[in-house]
Amino acid sequence: MATAYDIAVKQAEPEQDSPAPFVVVEKVYKSFDGHRVLNGISLRVDQGETLAVLGRSGTGKSVLLRLIIGLDTPDSGAIRIHGQAIAGLALDRMGEIRKKMGFVFQQAALYDSLSVQENVAFPLEHHRRDMSKSERTDRVRQLLAEVGLDGDIDKMPSDISGGMQKRVGLARALALEPEILLLDEPTAGLDPISSAEIDELILKLQRERRMASVVVTHDLHSARTIAGRLALLNEGDVVIEGTFEDLQQSEIGFVKEFLKQS
Amino acid sequence: MSRVARLGAFIVATLVVLAAGVFVIGGREYLFSSTYQLKTQFDNVAGLAVGADVQVGGVHSGNVHSILLPHKPGDKVIVIMNLDKSTKEIIKSDSVASIETEGMLGNQYVAISFGSAGQAEVKDGETIQSVPPLELGELLAKTSAILDSSQQAILNTTLATAHLNSVSAKIDSGQGTVGALVNDKQVYNDLEQTTASLQATMVLAQAGVTDFQENMEALKHNFLLSGYFKKRGYEDSAGLAANRIAELPRSTPQKTFTYAGKQIFDDRDSAKIKDQKTLKDAGDFLAQTPFGVAVVVVSTGMDGDTQKDLVLSEARAMVIREYLVENFGFDDSQLKTLGQGKQAGVNLDADWGSIQILIYPAGTELPAATPAPAVSSSTTNADRPVQVTAVETAKP
Amino acid sequence: MSDRGFTPVAGLNPPLPVRRIELPSSVAGYAANLFNGFFEWFGSLGIFSWRVLRAAVTPPYEWRELIRQLDEVGSKSLPLVAMAGAAIGVILSLEARYTLSRFGAKSMFPATLVYSVIQVMGPVITGLVVSGRVGAGMGAELASMKVTEQIDAIEASAINPYRLLAATRILACILMLPLLTIATDACALLTGWFAQAMVEPLSFHQFIANGFNGATFSAFLPQTFKTAVYGLIIGLIACFQGMRTRGGAAGVGRAATNSVVLASLFLILADVVLVKFILVFFP
Numbered sequence: 001m002a003t004a005y006d007i008a009v010k011q012a013e014p015e016q017d018s019p020a021p022f023v024v025v026e027k028v029y030k031s032f033d034g035h036r037v038l039n040g041i042s043l044r045v046d047q048g049e050t051l052a053v054l055g056r057s058g059t060g061k062s063v064l065l066r067l068i069i070g071l072d073t074p075d076s077g078a079i080r081i082h083g084q085a086i087a088g089l090a091l092d093r094m095g096e097i098r099k100k101m102g103f104v105f106q107q108a109a110l111y112d113s114l115s116v117q118e119n120v121a122f123p124l125e126h127h128r129r130d131m132s133k134s135e136r137t138d139r140v141r142q143l144l145a146e147v148g149l150d151g152d153i154d155k156m157p158s159d160i161s162g163g164m165q166k167r168v169g170l171a172r173a174l175a176l177e178p179e180i181l182l183l184d185e186p187t188a189g190l191d192p193i194s195s196a197e198i199d200e201l202i203l204k205l206q207r208e209r210r211m212a213s214v215v216v217t218h219d220l221h222s223a224r225t226i227a228g229r230l231a232l233l234n235e236g237d238v239v240i241e242g243t244f245e246d247l248q249q250s251e252i253g254f255v256k257e258f259l260k261q262s
Numbered sequence: 263m264s265r266v267a268r269l270g271a272f273i274v275a276t277l278v279v280l281a282a283g284v285f286v287i288g289g290r291e292y293l294f295s296s297t298y299q300l301k302t303q304f305d306n307v308a309g310l311a312v313g314a315d316v317q318v319g320g321v322h323s324g325n326v327h328s329i330l331l332p333h334k335p336g337d338k339v340i341v342i343m344n345l346d347k348s349t350k351e352i353i354k355s356d357s358v359a360s361i362e363t364e365g366m367l368g369n370q371y372v373a374i375s376f377g378s379a380g381q382a383e384v385k386d387g388e389t390i391q392s393v394p395p396l397e398l399g400e401l402l403a404k405t406s407a408i409l410d411s412s413q414q415a416i417l418n419t420t421l422a423t424a425h426l427n428s429v430s431a432k433i434d435s436g437q438g439t440v441g442a443l444v445n446d447k448q449v450y451n452d453l454e455q456t457t458a459s460l461q462a463t464m465v466l467a468q469a470g471v472t473d474f475q476e477n478m479e480a481l482k483h484n485f486l487l488s489g490y491f492k493k494r495g496y497e498d499s500a501g502l503a504a505n506r507i508a509e510l511p512r513s514t515p516q517k518t519f520t521y522a523g524k525q526i527f528d529d530r531d532s533a534k535i536k537d538q539k540t541l542k543d544a545g546d547f548l549a550q551t552p553f554g555v556a557v558v559v560v561s562t563g564m565d566g567d568t569q570k571d572l573v574l575s576e577a578r579a580m581v582i583r584e585y586l587v588e589n590f591g592f593d594d595s596q597l598k599t600l601g602q603g604k605q606a607g608v609n610l611d612a613d614w615g616s617i618q619i620l621i622y623p624a625g626t627e628l629p630a631a632t633p634a635p636a637v638s639s640s641t642t643n644a645d646r647p648v649q650v651t652a653v654e655t656a657k658p
Numbered sequence: 659m660s661d662r663g664f665t666p667v668a669g670l671n672p673p674l675p676v677r678r679i680e681l682p683s684s685v686a687g688y689a690a691n692l693f694n695g696f697f698e699w700f701g702s703l704g705i706f707s708w709r710v711l712r713a714a715v716t717p718p719y720e721w722r723e724l725i726r727q728l729d730e731v732g733s734k735s736l737p738l739v740a741m742a743g744a745a746i747g748v749i750l751s752l753e754a755r756y757t758l759s760r761f762g763a764k765s766m767f768p769a770t771l772v773y774s775v776i777q778v779m780g781p782v783i784t785g786l787v788v789s790g791r792v793g794a795g796m797g798a799e800l801a802s803m804k805v806t807e808q809i810d811a812i813e814a815s816a817i818n819p820y821r822l823l824a825a826t827r828i829l830a831c832i833l834m835l836p837l838l839t840i841a842t843d844a845c846a847l848l849t850g851w852f853a854q855a856m857v858e859p860l861s862f863h864q865f866i867a868n869g870f871n872g873a874t875f876s877a878f879l880p881q882t883f884k885t886a887v888y889g890l891i892i893g894l895i896a897c898f899q900g901m902r903t904r905g906g907a908a909g910v911g912r913a914a915t916n917s918v919v920l921a922s923l924f925l926i927l928a929d930v931v932l933v934k935f936i937l938v939f940f941p
Contacts, residue, residue, distance in 0.1 A: 095816035272733035276837035
């Protein structure tokens with residue numbers, strides 16, 4: 001069966017009646033400390049699509065996200081955002097691209113010297129100078145409302161729970177209306193109820209904004225909920241890519257094992 | 263206080279302090295008061311630096327603006343000074359600039375003397391007179407020379423002191439007689455006693471001597487002993503050298519009387535006159551004719567003891583003189599004796615020696631008298647004074 | 659448009675363990691590793707400095723952050739620096755009085771104090787004290803931001819962390835150090851005068867007049883403004899060490915310690931060159 005990837009590659013060829021895919025990962029290799037974490041993998045994500053990248057913990061899934069947003073560079077291969085190869089771009093040029101991307105870190109990575117409001121306002125203050133202060137404040141309230149945080153606008157990150165921190169991180173990532181959303185283990189460390197809440201939230205945002213999303217997770221259930229396609233990584237290779245049904249029907253041993261344990 | 267306000271306060275406060283510092287330094291550099299310039303010239307500025315003090319009457323009134331080297335050798339170094347306007351009233355055209363040092367080793371500065379009243383005021387850019395600076399280097403060279411000679415003096419004094427010290431040390435430790443004297447009480451006591459007894463003895467001796475002399479005199483006239491004296495011809499040996507002269511006067515005698523010993527004297531080795539009448543002619547001449555000096559010259563023959571013959575000749579001369587003095591009237595201080603002792607001559611032995619009376623004309627100088635070597639009393643070691651060894655001290 | 663062979667984004671993460679030349683089983687091997695590490699450190703510092711410089715001169719400028727850092731480095735260091743200055747003033751005053759009395763040069767006391775404070779002690783003490791406070795503080799702050807991925811978040815938000823974090827801090831250090839030095843000098847002279855005046859009557863006016871006797875701008879101003887170079891060293895090393903930290907809490911501690919130690923060391927070494935420089939150009 002042709003994988004979604006194969007179809008996508010065909011689509012990328014010179015016909016070009018559909019727009020260039022938002023995110024393309026093309027034969028990327030990456031090694032750390034002599035240990036290869038990505039072994040020439042290729043992926044693509046389009047507008048409105050959510051791709052879940054699964055695999056065992058510590059196998060380089062997070063590295064993939066960092067490569068996409070350009071925080072690391074691949075040893076070889078290319079990453080394209082809107083068809084633009086990002087390898088070797090100058091920082092400010094890269095910044096232009098990044099303004100259209102949102103990244104939610106595994107630990108939320110909130111600025112601990114700033115309040116919740118200031119955290120969310122941070123991208124706005126830097127990139128939306130055209131907005132007045134009150135406009136920005138309104139926008140922040142709006143974003144926080146979207147992620148379900150209303151009353152904690154002036155609290156410091158160290159004063160709120162992990163789940164709430166993730167919501168704030170999400171709100172911050174959405175501040176500039178990104179077209180691409182990258183999420184690093186959004187439900188890691190959360191209890192099942194909170195995880196479900198986050199999943200719901202992500203799903204809702206997806207429906208509303210139609211962003212191209214890449215979610216890195218080890219939580220199969222969460223992946224199944226929020227993602228249209230799933231890619232399973234093992235030892236640097238994409239073992240399988242497709243819908244959840246595709247995974248369920250796969251004969252590959254690792255896939256079966258993964259499904260069994262999740 | 264808001265963050266920005268606090269920051270602003272901090273910045274303002276420190277800048278105020280900085281400004282204060284700038285004003286203090288600038289004030290000393292006369293940035294903020296009006297100044298005028300004066301020039302002066304020196305052959306040598308002895309290390310004066312640009313920016314150095316300029317003092318008028320000891321008061322800091324300006325600084326050195328620049329120092330210009332001359333363009334050709336022989337020209338002077340020009341010093342340009344900034345001076346506070348207030349000094350214009352006291353610096354006149356006869357003010358003099360000199361280069362002084364703060365303390366001994368401090369910085370150089372320019373001192374300007376007050377001008378005299380009535381002189382013209384100085385104008386901006388004018389040149390005033392200068393005196394050359396005292397260079398510490400020259401001063402040090404002179405001081406160095408003085409120090410060198412002082413050092414030598416000190417060295418010598420040190421040596422002298424060392425010697426004296428060693429002497430003192432020796433004395434102290436009882437070496438030498440003085441040492442014994444200084445340290446040994448016993449010696450001192452003994453000496454005291456000795457001195458006392460010596461004094462007593464001296465008194466006694468003195469008495470004894472006088473006594474002895476009287477006795478001797480008496481003996482001489484005693485009929486038992488007088489024969490010796492008579493035979494000899496004279497009693498008293500003391501008179502032998504009384505009128506002795508060392509040599510004959512240089513001028514030519516006006517009259518000479520010559521006699522053989524035989525004619526006058528009793529015996530070959532006697533000074534007793536036997537025939538006095540022989541001398542009458544001489545005596546008369548001396549009495550009647552004015553003369554300067556007259557000398558009785560006596561000599562003996564070659565045989566016999568030299569010393570005895572010398573004594574004999576002197577004795578004979580003395581005796582003759584006495585005879586003449588006592589029997590003829592003339593100034594006896596003009597009559598001298600000269601005993602020549604042994605002389606070689608014809609017939610001297612046969613004649614028992616010769617006698618000459620040489621009479622010199624008036625105005626002849628008396629030759630110098632000699633001390634009496636022939637008649638000397640022997641001295642013993644005990645009488646010699648104690649000697650202290652002295653070390654020659656070098657003259658500084 | 660891309661800079662060939664220049665990967666700015668990856669530079670915040672230093673190369674993982676230094677490439678070993680050989681196992682350090684011998685002294686030569688150990689020395690070789692040491693040298694390699696040393697040169698690598700300097701190379702990275704150079705690259706870092708270049709990026710900061712580029713970021714500093716290109717807009718948009720981070721004024722708010724700069725003001726925040728000026729306050730952090732300047733006004734918040736004032737109490738510490740003032741105390742250090744006051745202590746130095748008393749120490750110098752006591753020592754100078756004793757020594758000068760022995761040489762019969764008591765009249766030189768004001769000048770001794772003024773010159774030694776403004777030319778040497780003020781700048782160096784300020785530099786070392788600020789290096790401790792600011793170096794450790796900045797190093798630790800940036801290090802913990804690094805280990806909690808906050809710096810990555812900044813970068814992911816399309817904001818240049820070199821501009822936002824490093825340039826502002828370094829510039830703040832450069833601008834604030836001279837002012838802090840002036841504060842130290844002032845406190846030291848005040849307490850120095852006071853310590854002397856308690857023993858022998860000496861008016862402040864006389865103290866200042868005598869102390870600044872014969873003073874020129876070139877005797878004092880360069881020494882005060884050379885502390886701007888100290889600020890550069892402190893800021894640069896603290897930011898560099900902080901932003902390349904790895905390894906959690908231990909890494910943060912190491913970053914803070916290294917910032918202080920290296921900044922202090924380079925500060926003193928730079929002073930050697932600076933003093934000579936000043937003597938040559940401001941005779």
